[in-house]
Amino acid sequence: MALHRTARRRQLAQPQIEARSSVRSGVRRGVRRGVRSGVRRGAMMLRYAVIAVLTVPAMLAAGSGSTAAQPVPTSRSDWLWPLSPRPVLIRGFEPPPQPWMSGHRGVDLLAAAGAHIRAPAAGHIVFAGWVVDRPVLTIAQAGGILSSFEPVTSSLTVGTPVTAGQLLGTVVLNRHCPPSSCLHWGVRRLGLYVDPLRFILDRRPSILLPLVSP
Numbered sequence: 001m002a003l004h005r006t007a008r009r010r011q012l013a014q015p016q017i018e019a020r021s022s023v024r025s026g027v028r029r030g031v032r033r034g035v036r037s038g039v040r041r042g043a044m045m046l047r048y049a050v051i052a053v054l055t056v057p058a059m060l061a062a063g064s065g066s067t068a069a070q071p072v073p074t075s076r077s078d079w080l081w082p083l084s085p086r087p088v089l090i091r092g093f094e095p096p097p098q099p100w101m102s103g104h105r106g107v108d109l110l111a112a113a114g115a116h117i118r119a120p121a122a123g124h125i126v127f128a129g130w131v132v133d134r135p136v137l138t139i140a141q142a143g144g145i146l147s148s149f150e151p152v153t154s155s156l157t158v159g160t161p162v163t164a165g166q167l168l169g170t171v172v173l174n175r176h177c178p179p180s181s182c183l184h185w186g187v188r189r190l191g192l193y194v195d196p197l198r199f200i201l202d203r204r205p206s207i208l209l210p211l212v213s214p
Contacts (some may be wrong), residue, residue: 079199093195105193106186113173
């Protein structure tokens with residue numbers, strides 16, 4: 001009789017035990033996902049910070065001296081696309097609400113591994129190397145502008161002058177834009193990230209003009 005009651009109690013308690021086990025399992029999965037997400041965000045922010053630190057001297061140089069007198073690109077006619085033919089835009093520029101918050105500080109352009117990258121405007125190489133986990137190439141241009149491309153492999157070295165349309169390197173196979181491979185293009189002007197497409201596409205609002213009678 002006692003054994004029967006013990007077995008009955010165990011049978012009644014089993015759903016509660018299973019429920020508690022499911023909750024603990026769910027919590028552990030949630031924590032692991034949160035940690036992985038935090039690590040990814042941290043790596044992304046670290047990459048942006050490292051790029052900024054490595055290129056600050058070049059940014060200051062690009063914004064002073066003889067280059068300061070050169071015209072600053074302001075419209076779609078000033079720059080070239082870094083890929084040819086005109087690439088497909090996978091993800092656009094999404095500035096963060098605050099500089100330290102997450103966002104998308106550039107644009108992602110569809111590009112197969114081995115695709116040629118060309119300089120959108122004249123300038124000189126200020127950084128060519130690895131940042132965190134990917135190869136990055138940065139060009140200083142007129143008006144305190146820096147263009148960064150990743151992941152890109154290049155034989156060009158720091159200080160090399162480049163002309164608009166000149167071959168810079170090739171896209172490295174990556175999973176930045178799954179399931180496709182892509183080129184991430186970021187542009188900073190005087191230290192602030194701006195939309196790279198503003199230098200290529202006409203982003204001005206359309207204006208309807210009144211009809212004029214003949």
